[in-house]
């Protein structure tokens with residue numbers, strides 16, 4: 438058996454193949470469907486829709502493309518605003534800019550790390566008074582954790598603002614029995630290489646609105662009008678997923694539930710070994726939800742822990758372990774300087790606290806126990822050193 442030593446790099450979330458992917462890729466080759474669209478794409482869409490329990494799905498080249506299409510379908514354009522979670526990857530918000538609209542960033546709340554209903558309420562009340570309600574609210578389910586959707590949906594319904602769920606990280610998670618991504622008007626999944634299942638690159642737009650999805654298919658294939666010649670009346674995109682890559686997705690989808698169980702087991706082992714350390718708090722799991730635990734994440738409270746999350750990260754990098762800080766909030770990004778932001782409480786920005794203290798641990802479904810032991814040992818040793826030094830002084 439290969440021994441995991443410090444010369445082997447441990448990755449944050451590497452791709453994990455089932456072994457069946459090539460069967461579907463080969464079918465694409467054998468039938469010469471080396472094109473965007475084809476039988477693998479059709480089947481992948483149907484299977485994802487069935488898995489999530491929605492009427493339809495449109496396979497596209499990335500999660501970012503799916504978010505962009507959702508905004509287009511909601512007629513987001515120049516001069517509009519879109520409310521967006523601040524604690525997320527930049528890909529959540531970039532498509533708002535593609536459409537010439539402006540994001541307004543909404544803070545997290547401590548129980549889920551996701552969009553704060555209190556901050557959203559403030560932002561909606563304010564926008565309503567100004568006569569400038571957003572065209573959409575874009576909610577992100579971070580690291581597999583469900584947002585407090587009942588509260589978010591109630592607020593958005595009160596003001597009749599449609600919701601887009603960025604479920605790029607939460608495929609397979611559920612909220613009160615409902616699949617992540619199925620509660621808003623549109624849901625978005627990503628099959629990028631680091632996600633819970635991958636097509637190497639790809640995404641999916643899901644919805645119960647089949648008419649809207651038909652329009653998404655039209656827009657994603659260069660918006661070609663039904664005419665014998667090439668005729669175009671609106672701007673389209675080349676966003677469809679390749680039939681070859683959809684074959685990888687079919688092989689991956691067969692093992693999605695295994696991958697969720699494996700990632701949850703990874704979380705469980707970290708929790709058992711590390712939750713007793715002073716100053717460590719794991720990302721909680723909201724009641725009546727089940728997270729896919731895409732990444733195991735925790736916060737390090739420096740005074741109690743005797744080590745900062747930054748120094749802990751350095752210790753892991755030195756041990757050839759790929760760990761990451763929690764996403765840097767978008768309202769702090771140079772790209773979004775001057776953009777409006779609503780904090781959870783008047784004097785409390787939860788996303789900034791999480792950015793300062795948060796860490797993502799290697800969480801891949803293929804992580805071996807000996808690799809995970811190496812991560813755990815590295816963390817425990819980082820905690821031990823200062824206190825032992827104190828004792829010997």
Ligand SMILES: *Cc1c(COP(=O)(O)O)cnc(C)c1O
Pocket residue numbers: 498499500501502525526528529577603605606626627628629639640
């Ligand atoms: C990965 C990710 C995306 C973008 O998905 P791509 O397929 O890489 O374009 C969007 N939002 C979040 C939260 C993500 O993690």
